[in-house]
Amino acid sequence: MPMHRISTEEKIIHIQGHPVKLQKKNMKSLRLRLIPPHGEIRVSVPSWYSDKEAAQFVLSRWEWIMKQKKTIKAVHPLTQQNYNNGDTILFLGEPYTITIIETSRPGPPQIKGDQIIIEEKANSLPHQRKQKIESWYRTKMKDMMDSLITYWADKMGVEPQEWKIRKMNTRWGSCNTVSRRIWLNLELITMKPEILEYVLVHELAHLLERGHNKQFKSLMDRFLPSWRSLNIELRGGLPL
Ligand SMILES: [Zn+2]
Numbered sequence: 001m002p003m004h005r006i007s008t009e010e011k012i013i014h015i016q017g018h019p020v021k022l023q024k025k026n027m028k029s030l031r032l033r034l035i036p037p038h039g040e041i042r043v044s045v046p047s048w049y050s051d052k053e054a055a056q057f058v059l060s061r062w063e064w065i066m067k068q069k070k071t072i073k074a075v076h077p078l079t080q081q082n083y084n085n086g087d088t089i090l091f092l093g094e095p096y097t098i099t100i101i102e103t104s105r106p107g108p109p110q111i112k113g114d115q116i117i118i119e120e121k122a123n124s125l126p127h128q129r130k131q132k133i134e135s136w137y138r139t140k141m142k143d144m145m146d147s148l149i150t151y152w153a154d155k156m157g158v159e160p161q162e163w164k165i166r167k168m169n170t171r172w173g174s175c176n177t178v179s180r181r182i183w184l185n186l187e188l189i190t191m192k193p194e195i196l197e198y199v200l201v202h203e204l205a206h207l208l209e210r211g212h213n214k215q216f217k218s219l220m221d222r223f224l225p226s227w228r229s230l231n232i233e234l235r236g237g238l239p240l
Contacts, residue, residue, distance in 0.1 A: 023043070030043070152204055167186050202227070
């Protein structure tokens with residue numbers, strides 16, 4: 001376990017090949033956190049703790065840490081993306097190269113071959129481009145969902161009261177079974193349509209069965225037999 005000293009209270013220790021920022025503080029409790037966007041591991045321990053004791057504490061939570069790290073990474077392709085000329089973005093599982101065109105009267109983004117054409121005014125700002133692309137994503141996803149929800153609600157015999165597309169960091173989707181409200185993560189529009197459909201069917205199935213129990217799984221088997229392999233493809237370890 002090599003150690004690089006930063007200051008008397010703070011240093012980097014290596015655990016299982018990962019750097020961990022160790023802080024010794026005048027405190028009584030232990031604190032373990034992963035810091036976005038890269039999931040830096042940070043542990044704070046009481047000042048009387050030895051490095052070895054701190055490392056043992058981190059190791060005891062290692063499985064949880066690795067799970068959290070995966071989640072943090074999985075969320076960021078959309079939310080942390082910079083949209084520069086020549087960058088690649090994903091739409092329905094396919095990559096498109098951003099091509100920026102300056103014009104005095106910009107229209108909405110357009111797919112042409114393997115490019116996505118973004119028209120903008122000469123003095124526009126990066127956050128405006130981000131907004132433009134995300135609102136385009138949202139419109140495309142809303143159009144798709146409208147017809148998918150109608151189809152699946154009818155097929156499954158459920159009546160969702162309301163549904164929304166949201167930017168979410170911790171879930172792919174959610175279903176409030178009392179208000180019958182479904183939320184879907186905007187990030188899903190970057191994945192192939194079958195995966196979007198799978199998450200939707202999963203959330204709709206909660207209107208028939210709240211938990212992820214045996215009965216829920218047999219509902220999924222009945223409505224979408226391919227759901228198990230789609231679940232593996234759904235990147236990242238976020239719940240739904
Ligand atoms: Zn669920």
